Amino acid sequence: MGNTQFTPGVVAGRLPGDVLDDNFGDLHPPLDPHEAAVAADRCYFCYDAPCVEACPTSIDIPLFIRQIATGTPEAAAETIFDQNILGGMCARVCPTETLCEEVCVREVAEGKPVEIGRLQRYATDTVMAKNSHPYERAAATGKRVAVVGAGPAGLACAHRLAMKGHDVVIYDARPKPGGLNEYGIASYKTVDGFAQKEVDWLMQIGGIELRAGQALGEAVTLEALREDCDAVFLGMGLAGVNALRAEGEETGNVADAVDFIADLRQAGDLSKLAIGRNVVVIGGGMTAIDAAVQSKLLGAEAVTLVYRRGQERMSASEYEQELAASQGVRIVHHAMPVRVIGNGAVREVEFEYTQDGPNGLEPAGETFRLPADQVFRAIGQRLEGAPDGITLEGGKIAVSGAGRTSVAGVWAGGDCAAGGDDLTVTAVAEGRDAAEDIHARLAAE
Amino acid sequence: MADLSSDFVGIKSPNPFWLASAPPTDKEYNVRRAFEAGWGGVVWKTLGSEGPPVVNVNGPRYGAIWGADRRLLGLNNIELITDRPLQANLEEMARVKANYPDRAIVASIMVPCEEDAWREILERVAETGVDGIELNFGCPHGMSERGMGSAVGQVPEYIEMVTRWCKTYYDKPVIVKLTPNITDIRKPAKAAKDGGADAVSLINTINSITAVDLDDFCPEPTIDGKGSHGGYCGPAVKPIALSMVSEIARDPETHGLPISGIGGVTTWRDAAEFLALGAGNVQVCTAAMTYGFKVVQEMISGLSQYLDEKGMALDDLVGRAVPNVTDWQYLNLNYVTKARIDQDLCIKCGRCYAACEDTSHQAIAMKPGRVFEVKDDECVACNLCVNVCPVEDCITMERLTPGTLDERTGRVVESDYANWTTHPNNPAAKEAAE
Ligand SMILES: Cc1cc2nc3c(=O)[nH]c(=O)nc-3n(C[C@H](O)[C@H](O)[C@H](O)COP(=O)(O)OP(=O)(O)OC[C@H]3O[C@@H](n4cnc5c(N)ncnc54)[C@H](O)[C@@H]3O)c2cc1C
Ligand SMILES: Cc1cc2nc3c(=O)[nH]c(=O)nc-3n(C[C@H](O)[C@H](O)[C@H](O)COP(=O)(O)O)c2cc1C
Ligand code: SF4
Ligand code: SF4
Ligand code: SF4
Numbered sequence: 103m104g105n106t107q108f109t110p111g112v113v114a115g116r117l118p119g120d121v122l123d124d125n126f127g128d129l130h131p132p133l134d135p136h137e138a139a140v141a142a143d144r145c146y147f148c149y150d151a152p153c154v155e156a157c158p159t160s161i162d163i164p165l166f167i168r169q170i171a172t173g174t175p176e177a178a179a180e181t182i183f184d185q186n187i188l189g190g191m192c193a194r195v196c197p198t199e200t201l202c203e204e205v206c207v208r209e210v211a212e213g214k215p216v217e218i219g220r221l222q223r224y225a226t227d228t229v230m231a232k233n234s235h236p237y238e239r240a241a242a243t244g245k246r247v248a249v250v251g252a253g254p255a256g257l258a259c260a261h262r263l264a265m266k267g268h269d270v271v272i273y274d275a276r277p278k279p280g281g282l283n284e285y286g287i288a289s290y291k292t293v294d295g296f297a298q299k300e301v302d303w304l305m306q307i308g309g310i311e312l313r314a315g316q317a318l319g320e321a322v323t324l325e326a327l328r329e330d331c332d333a334v335f336l337g338m339g340l341a342g343v344n345a346l347r348a349e350g351e352e353t354g355n356v357a358d359a360v361d362f363i364a365d366l367r368q369a370g371d372l373s374k375l376a377i378g379r380n381v382v383v384i385g386g387g388m389t390a391i392d393a394a395v396q397s398k399l400l401g402a403e404a405v406t407l408v409y410r411r412g413q414e415r416m417s418a419s420e421y422e423q424e425l426a427a428s429q430g431v432r433i434v435h436h437a438m439p440v441r442v443i444g445n446g447a448v449r450e451v452e453f454e455y456t457q458d459g460p461n462g463l464e465p466a467g468e469t470f471r472l473p474a475d476q477v478f479r480a481i482g483q484r485l486e487g488a489p490d491g492i493t494l495e496g497g498k499i500a501v502s503g504a505g506r507t508s509v510a511g512v513w514a515g516g517d518c519a520a521g522g523d524d525l526t527v528t529a530v531a532e533g534r535d536a537a538e539d540i541h542a543r544l545a546a547e
Numbered sequence: 548m549a550d551l552s553s554d555f556v557g558i559k560s561p562n563p564f565w566l567a568s569a570p571p572t573d574k575e576y577n578v579r580r581a582f583e584a585g586w587g588g589v590v591w592k593t594l595g596s597e598g599p600p601v602v603n604v605n606g607p608r609y610g611a612i613w614g615a616d617r618r619l620l621g622l623n624n625i626e627l628i629t630d631r632p633l634q635a636n637l638e639e640m641a642r643v644k645a646n647y648p649d650r651a652i653v654a655s656i657m658v659p660c661e662e663d664a665w666r667e668i669l670e671r672v673a674e675t676g677v678d679g680i681e682l683n684f685g686c687p688h689g690m691s692e693r694g695m696g697s698a699v700g701q702v703p704e705y706i707e708m709v710t711r712w713c714k715t716y717y718d719k720p721v722i723v724k725l726t727p728n729i730t731d732i733r734k735p736a737k738a739a740k741d742g743g744a745d746a747v748s749l750i751n752t753i754n755s756i757t758a759v760d761l762d763d764f765c766p767e768p769t770i771d772g773k774g775s776h777g778g779y780c781g782p783a784v785k786p787i788a789l790s791m792v793s794e795i796a797r798d799p800e801t802h803g804l805p806i807s808g809i810g811g812v813t814t815w816r817d818a819a820e821f822l823a824l825g826a827g828n829v830q831v832c833t834a835a836m837t838y839g840f841k842v843v844q845e846m847i848s849g850l851s852q853y854l855d856e857k858g859m860a861l862d863d864l865v866g867r868a869v870p871n872v873t874d875w876q877y878l879n880l881n882y883v884t885k886a887r888i889d890q891d892l893c894i895k896c897g898r899c900y901a902a903c904e905d906t907s908h909q910a911i912a913m914k915p916g917r918v919f920e921v922k923d924d925e926c927v928a929c930n931l932c933v934n935v936c937p938v939e940d941c942i943t944m945e946r947l948t949p950g951t952l953d954e955r956t957g958r959v960v961e962s963d964y965a966n967w968t969t970h971p972n973n974p975a976a977k978e979a980a981e
Contacts (some may be wrong), residue, residue, distance in 0.1 A: 106769045139617070139780070140616060143615040144615075145614050146898060146937050147898070148897050148898065149896070149897030149898060149900050149901035149913075150895040150897055150913075150917075151897075152917065207894040207895055207896045208894070209648035210894055210895070211938070
């Protein structure tokens with residue numbers, strides 16, 4: 103019966119179930135108590151610690167690590183959640199190698215940072231395993247805030263507002279909350295349905311009503327929300343995807359990487375998910391890497407990631423690039439797609455080499471073809487469905503201060519807002535800060 | 548490789564590393580393994596009188612404190628003297644001594660404070676052919692409640708009396724092991740000397756409670772909901788032991804009395820420090836109990852490398868630092884140093900800054916880019932930054948050469964030695980001058 107890595111075309115079940123389970127297991131397994139004690143012992147409890155400054159949510163890292171070292175991971179978790187209510191997810195998905203761990207003095211001194219991310223996971227897992235929620239709501243204020251988008255930005259904003267005593271309604275276009283935590287992050291970073299568990303845990307604060315499957319612009323309008331509520335927060339992420347602008351892009355089996363990943367994340371049984379024998383991923387960011395790696399883990403024989411610029415320009419971190427390489431993904435730099443070839447379904451992609459010229463990227467006059475049964479576009483997401491009348495900046499919602507938009511009473515944060523890195527942790531920080539600003543504004547009213 | 552062979556009050560051993568009287572030396576099996584691993588000698592686990600052996604608790608008998616990575620820093624025990632029959636111990640001692648004639652075996656003894664009790668056991672120990680005896684006047688728990696151990700060690704008159712009995716009824720070297728659970732270690736040392744002791748050994752363990760169980764509200768180790776103080780040993784007690792050894796070594800009344808140094812010896816370096824402060828050899832317990840007998844191999848190689856590098860013989864090291872142990876009042880007040888931070892080694896953790904800014908003299912500046920610099924006009928040279936810095940030798944103390952300005956005091960550093968006894972702020976100094 104069964105298919106193998108060499109079965110032509112796009113088919114399911116290239117790898118046995120147990121191999122798939124293994125491939126999609128935890129990338130960084132959790133620390134056990136002994137490992138956590140050893141890892142925590144390495145922290146120097148730095149003064150004005152550089153790691154804290156590097157954390158977009160400013161978690162008091164030396165304090166929480168000391169709390170782990172002294173046998174109180176619950177207190178450590180509270181230190182984390184005080185700053186970052188999605189500290190559990192961030193512990194799994196933050197590119198720590200470019201954030202806190204990059205500047206850890208022990209990274210600088212020894213090339214081996216304190217394992218801040220894994221320690222953070224140890225602490226937050228301890229509390230979440232007990233299913234205890236350490237926060238209570240302040241006395242009800244009678245104010246209502248609408249939050250659009252149940253991704254990290256929206257959830258962080260909603261939790262902080264609920265804590266302050268406001269009533270929150272979250273609208274999300276998708277059937278499940280979590281945003282890219284649920285639909286985007288690579289499977290091996292957040293196993294065992296963690297995204298939904300975390301949302302459920304977060305919701306225990308109370309005072310948050312989730313209206314799933316209700317899109318802004320369809321089920322509800324910004325005008326209506328502004329009328330009904332005392333404030334609105336937009337955390338709608340980037341629902342649109344950039345096009346390749348290559349000939350033949352509509353050919354079959356050419357898809358958006360984010361859709362492939364969302365399907366993968368929602369697949370109950372990975373052995374039923376079809377994948378090409380030869381997969382080509384186009385892009386240079388985290389999404390491209392994730393699509394390529396997961397294609398490989400599903401059993402694609404050859405996966406090639408093609409990026410139009412040089413390696414130094416890739417937005418995926420060095421660590422992520424190494425991860426891809428270690429999984430057998432081939433990375434080609436300085437090439438862009440010109441033509442997708444295939445009769446019905448894609449068969450090949452033609453690329454042209456590029457070079458950096460005086461006016462930016464220019465064709466180098468050399469082409470090559472890669473065999474492809476499946477092509478994933480991962481050349482960036484863009485804001486889609488921004489409410490009319492709101493000022494944009496570089497294609498995103500323009501904000502000033504803690505997420506204030508051009509429209510009175512409307513805040514925005516996360517990927518949909520201009521400025522900041524497109525990271526889970528940045529979205530959390532922006533959602534939280536907007537909530538504080540909304541609270542201050544409502545309290546002053 | 549330096550010659551480490553040792554002659555301690557006439558007792559010869561191939562190296563100065565002995566195992567102290569404790570579980571590692573409780574029976575033939577252990578001692579043979581110790582000798583095979585390279586230990587120069589052992590002081591056998593303390594023997595008691597003939598009769599029913601003592602009983603130990605059957606619950607935990609050790610407690611501990613740890614440093615980073617659960618490194619054992621201090622160990623505490625509530626174990627008593629040997630709980631095996633006297634005859635069995637004596638037979639084993641004789642057998643092992645016969646098999647290992649080049650190694651030192653010393654019998655540790657603790658019997659009631661009665662002349663007959665001592666005479667009886669001394670006769671039997673003499674028959675085994677071991678090299679000497681050590682009087683256990685140190686155990687701070689259990690045996691002391693029965694008028695033995697530290698109950699004797701805390702009364703100089705008893706020490707002198709028992710030592711004299713031993714010198715009367717036993718003709719090989721007598722070492723008196725001292726308890727640190729007293730205020731002035733020189734008193735019991737002097738008593739031992741007056742009683743005719745060939746040497747003292749110290750320290751025995753220190754009264755201690757290592758931890759409290761915060762669920763059962765009971766000291767650890769916990770025996771059925773209760774705990775009692777135990778005896779503390781291991782790396783944590785080394786500083787106390789070194790100080791006590793040095794006190795005996797430099798006091799005119801006890802100067803020259805041979806000392807077997809004990810307490811926290813964990814590496815060759817610790818051993819060398821004891822020797823430099825006047826110990827003729829060292830005894831080890833916790834390090835062996837923590838890492839096994841093999842640790843002696845590092846002690847041997849380390850000490851011989853050190854002696855080779857210094858071009859010294861073992862005897863040259865013994866007591867070498869004693870003349871430099873002095874009283875505070877004689878320390879040179881014109882010795883002025885300042886902390887210096889090696890910017891290449893600094894990893895910018897800021898611990899020196901937190902320590903100095905919060906708890907000392909605000910003498911470290913934190914500059915943009917996390918650059919830490921010492922302010923010479925504030926630095927009192929306390930050394931705290933050196934001690935808290937995680938990088939060895941990153942911060943050092945540099946002496947201001949005489950003639951340069953101490954920016955803190957505004958005074959030029961003088962070249963003369965000047966101490967408190969002559970300092971103008973010292974009322975006693977003024978009186979003397981008048
Ligand atoms: C494939 C992939 C992998 C990634 N991996 C990582 C990683 O490893 N680490 C990391 O830190 N970051 C990663 N990121 C980035 C990270 O996921 C995002 O930065 C983060 O999720 C942004 O949060 P957000 O709340 O702003 O938006 P989102 O998570 O996108 O959430 C937006 C929510 O708004 C909803 N929505 C959209 N439009 C509407 C509308 N009109 N009405 C109502 N609801 C709407 C969406 O359904 C969604 O639930 C990855 C991103 C992708 C695409
Ligand atoms: C540098 C230093 C100076 C101290 N000076 C004094 C003092 O002047 N008077 C005093 O009673 N204790 C003094 N102490 C002892 C402390 O008060 C405290 O009893 C001791 O450090 C033990 O506590 P700790 O080790 O838990 O900190 C001093 C301790 C240190 C480290
Ligand atoms: S920088 Fe590293 S060592 Fe310093 S506090 Fe942060 S985690 Fe600890
Ligand atoms: S070391 Fe452990 S196993 Fe051995 S006797 Fe003691 S408690 Fe028992
Ligand atoms: S304690 Fe040492 S390493 Fe840390 S900042 Fe100070 S000098 Fe640098």
